[in-house]
Amino acid sequence: MPQTVETATPPGGRHARLPLPARPRFTTAGIYVLLGVGYLLVSLWLQRRVLDDPSGLLIGHVTADADMFGWWLNWLPFAVAHGHNPLLTDWMHWPYGLNALWNTAVPLLAVLLAPVTVTAGSVAAFNAGVVLGPVVSGLLLVVALGPYVSSPGTRGWVARATAGALYAFSPFHLAHAVAGHLNLVWSVLPPLLLLLAHHLFARGPLRRPWLLGGLTGLVLVGQLVLYTQTLAIGVIALVLAAAVLAVRFPRRVPELLPGLLRAGTACVTVFVAVGAYPLYLVLAGPNRPRSAIRDVHSTGADLANILIPTRMTALRFTPDATGDRLTGHIGEQGGYVGVAMIALVVVAVLVVRSTALRLLATLGALTWLCSLGTGIVLLGSDTGIPLPWLVLAEVPLLGDIEPVRIQVVTALCVAAVAGLWIDRMPLTTGPATVASLALTGFALAGWLPADGQQVRPAPVPAFFHQPGDAVGPDDVVEIYPRISAAWDDGAQGLRWQAASGPDFKIRGGYFIGADPEDDVVTQSRWNRFQIGAQWVAEGKNDPSDDYTGRATEELRGLGVTALAVVPGRSPDGGGDDRVVEWSRRVTGDPGRFDGGVWIFRLPPAGPVG
Incomplete structure (x- = not known):
């Protein structure tokens, strides 16, 4: 029932009662x-x-x-x-x-x-x-x-x-x-x-x-x-x-x-x-x-x-x-x-x-x-x-x-x-x-949540925020480290590509799909460049000139136009230098270091110098 308040008594009249506003209640919304x-x-x-x-x-x-x-x-x-x-x-x-x-x-x-x-x-x-x-x-x-x-x-x-x-x-x-x-x-x-x-x-x-x-x-x-x-x-x-x-x-x-x-x-x-x-x-x-x-x-x-x-x-x-x-x-x-x-x-x-x-x-x-x-x-x-x-x-x-x-x-x-x-x-x-x-x-x-949620760093090298003229929408880039389904930073290359716009395409990735060879594919395929990079990064093998040439032609056949090598992922400091040198051999390009990333361009055709 709404509350009332009495007003002053008018001459010869009765008290007037005016309703007070009802107390506000929460609406459903x-x-x-x-x-x-x-x-x-x-x-x-x-x-x-x-x-x-x-x-x-x-x-x-x-x-x-x-x-x-x-x-x-x-x-x-x-x-x-x-x-x-x-x-x-x-x-x-x-x-x-x-x-x-x-x-x-x-x-x-x-x-x-x-x-x-x-x-x-x-x-x-x-x-x-x-x-x-x-x-x-x-x-x-x-x-x-x-x-x-x-x-x-x-x-x-x-x-x-x-x-x-x-x-x-x-x-x-x-x-x-x-x-x-x-x-x-x-x-x-x-x-x-x-x-x-x-x-x-x-x-x-x-x-x-x-x-x-x-x-x-x-x-x-x-x-x-x-x-x-x-x-x-x-x-x-x-x-x-x-x-x-x-x-x-x-x-x-x-x-x-x-x-x-x-x-x-x-x-x-x-x-x-x-x-x-x-x-x-x-x-x-x-x-x-x-x-x-x-x-x-x-x-x-x-x-x-x-x-x-x-x-x-x-x-x-x-x-x-x-x-x-x-x-x-x-x-x-x-x-x-x-x-x-x-x-x-x-x-x-x-x-x-x-x-x-x-x-x-x-x-x-x-x-x-x-x-x-x-x-x-x-x-x-x-x-x-x-x-x-x-x-x-x-x-x-x-x-x-x-x-x-x-x-x-x-x-x-x-x-x-x-x-x-x-x-x-x-x-x-x-x-x-x-x-x-x-x-x-x-x-x-029994259903109270524990304070156990976690976070992981998600760094993006500066280059990918502003690739400039180094790569563009017509480029297909092979990223090292190889993009994979590995739980710990296996797909970080996707984060880097997304940060660029994306400003370029990538050959591999982490996904559910298919290709002419397999009915189901879930991650970036190994190719000779990535295999060679793994060898040299771990100091296990020095790829031959013949293998290097085949790696170059394989990249060309895949439509790759550039390599993006991100240092800091090798087991030892020397591994990064060896991967950079390996990339130079494969592309014939001395490379360009920009914003924490080495970029190497593949020549469209012809032997690698």
């Missing part, structure tokens, strides 16, 4: 803003080490994937500004080129982060993306849980905010952030599908199936140009959810099926129509790999990871050495749930009468089983026990999914169940309430 700021502060704190030099440091334990993401973030605004196709390029892997949709090119993020890229560079854009990804993902779960939360006011918001924070800073996102996986810290599709699932499955016959299906199609197109593997994982999760509901409520299937068929038709129509070109690039576009890009049998999660955390989790009750025994690298060890959180999920299922909660718990269990891959691996050892994912291992496209990454759906389900438990758990008096609160506290504490 205001709460979202507050939550976004809160999540952002947590994300900035976790990644605070990069704030010392956002353009000179890379978030993550290693640099290879970060440099690759940075290259693609830089490519899209450059391509648009210069009239190139942003989804196809031959500026890397010359002359064959690359298909962005078969690489982790994150075109949608490249558009969103373009203002950062063009003003502060691709390194800063990558770092901004890693900071913002968990924030946006967590906020979307807060939005998605709106229809599922029943408690009005503060309790409902606390439940949603807690679930959002759990998802944003889940073991899955912490692991992929430290590995520099920009595409996976932007896990926006699972919460969007959770919101759509409410409208598709939980409200009776669909009132506007064509509109709802069309919106679903647009969401899937957005994920298509963000990261294709998560698109496949999201669709599989949606199908699993529909199957579980059909088994649980078989009598509702005839009632819902006509509307769902219309929605599905609209979804597919919009997806194919709006996403036609990127879909073509995935299915039949140029420069795509011609066989499976990875061994699906080696990309499942470790069974023990559900109970054993990595160093990215604050509270660990097992020795760190135990976590080191998990299969895969730390970026693929994000499946930790923990005993307390598992207990909370079980209690929630038994105590809370909620179809949504039980469905999420079931879906979480199914996706966790899928994440184990084609067979059980325990503490790094293959047990030989097969699992259902084996059925999908040979299916085209689905066979390229890394099952371990299905953990993102498991993380979402666990976070959502925890939120619905907070929303609906019985709060009265007595031991049961105390036990419920204690279990909730232990479960939430």
